[in-house]
Amino acid sequence: MQFALLISVLVALLLSAFLLLTHVQSFFTIKTQEVLQTSALTNQQIFKSLPERITTKDTIVTTEGDKQQKLFTNYHGAWTKVFSQIETHHQKIKKTALIGSTFDQKSPNLYLANTNSPLVIVGDTRLEGxxxxxxxxxxxxxxSGNYYQGSSLYYGRVIESEATLPKVDQQWISYLERLSNGSLLNEEHSISLKKELKHTFYKQGQNISSPSTIILGDEDIAGNITIQSAIQIIVHSTAKLEGVILIAPNIIIKDNVRGNLQAIATKKITVGKGCYLSYPSALILFDQNRIKNTTEGTTSQDKEPDFTISKNTLIEGSVVYLKKQKDTQNRIKTHLKTELGTEIIGEVYCEGNIDFQGIVRGSVYTRQFIANQSGSIYLNHIYNGKILNNPIPNYAGLPFINSKNSVAKWLY
Structure with missing residues (x-):
């Protein structure tokens, strides 16, 4: 009798354990499905925002039944940052991404503004797309006796250009101007520069600001952090930067710097030899220098390029030269120079003159090419420069007007 009772109790316990296990598995299956569905909805909210790319100062909150949606977009350097959150059944999923303009079959690999002057190609120059x-x-x-070496003048098709370059979003230009004018220098919540700083993109960005020169030597800084100096920022090869934004009148990136960063300057950018800036990085010179009158003398400093990228440097992302004051008279000034051996995977956008000798795998937009060779200046000449197709699938870059958009990078 006692044995039968023991067996009954054991059977009951086994059945109870089986039922409990089945219930737990069912519960976690439902919760997992809810998490996956919420995550998919969070992604969908970002994808739905791509066609408009509207920046907002406030978080947009909408409620549908038991589902609450939050969406916030603002500029983040050369890209637009989108924050998406879905909360339903006590499940809260957040996603953040950088978005930018995508290429299509009509997108330029080369866009040279129509200044009523032909493009002259010399040496090992190659034009694709x-x-x-x-x-x-x-x-x-x-x-100087070096002739064009190619079998064809171009490898693709030629389309007539307009007198002006394709327009970028004016709101983005205004955003760059606010940053350049020191909008973050007087932030009450500015933090101190430390040897190691990490900050998630899911929270409001942190700012490091100084009225004097900032030197980044052995710091390890990553995440949603902006570093701004009223004078100059110098980055050494021993610094580790991931996802940060640098803002200063003058920015110097020393030889052999490696990382992922965005730099915004108003007077001068110098990038040293052997650097590697991974995608999506951006170097932006928003030139606010006063334009000299033609009667004023030209100094040796005026002849130096405002923006220089040195030999054996690889940049994955955007290289941009913008002018606050449009100047069509200074035809021989070099504004942007890429030395022989440089490589840019992405796009170059120059509202001035570019001395182009490296390789761009993507797109080049410029008002005019300029070649400084053998003591002479050649207008609208490319000497040994190569413009090739972009190897990054679904590359997303600068915010052009009336362009399609896609995700450049998912943030953490």
Whole structure:
């Protein structure tokens, strides 16, 4: 009798354990499905925002039944940062991403503004993809006895360009101007520079600011952090930077710097040799220097490029030169120079003159090319420069007007 009772109790316990296990598995299956569905909805909210790319100062909150949605967008350097949150059945999922303009079949690999002057290519120059050129087209030339070496003038198709470059979003220009004018220098919540700083993109950004020069030597800084100096920022190869934004009138990136960063300057950017800035990085010179009158003398400093990228440096992302004051008279000033051996995977956008000798795998937009060779200046010449197709699938870059958008990077 007692044995039968023991067996009954054991059977009951086993059945109870089985029922409890089944219930727990069912519960976790439901919760897992809820998490996956909420995560998918969070992604969908970001994807739905792509066509408009509207920046807002406030978080947009909408409620549908037991589901609450939050969406916040603002500029983050060269890209737009989108924060999405879905909360339902006590499940809260957050996602943050950088978005930018995508390429299509009509997007330029080269866009040279129509200044009624042909493009002249010399040496090992190569043009692939869509070349938007002045109505005078492209022709082969020579510099100091060096002739064009290619079998064809271009490897793609040629389309006539307009007198102005494709427009970028004016709201983005206003955002850059606010940053350049020191909008963050007087932030009450500015933090001190430390050897190690990490800050998630899911929270409001942190700011480090100083009225004097900031030197980044052995610091390890990552995340949603902005560093701004009223004078100058110098980055050494021993610094570890991941996802940060640098803002200063002058920015110097020393030789062999490696990392992922965005730099915004108003006077000068110098990038040393052997650097590697991974995607999505951006270097932006928003030139606010006063334009000299033609009657004023030209100093040796005026002849130096405002923005220089040195040999054997690789940049994955955007290289941008913008002018606050449009100047069409200074035709021989070099504003942006990429030395022989440099490589940019992404895009170059220059509202001035570019001395282009490196490789761009993506797109080049410029008002005019300029070649400083053998003591002479050659207008609208490319000497040994190569413009090739972008190897990054679904590359997302600068905020062009009326462009399609996609995700450049998911943030953490």
């Amino acid at each position: 869509n070349s938007y050129l002045p109505k005078q087209g492209v022709k082969a030339g020579n510099i």
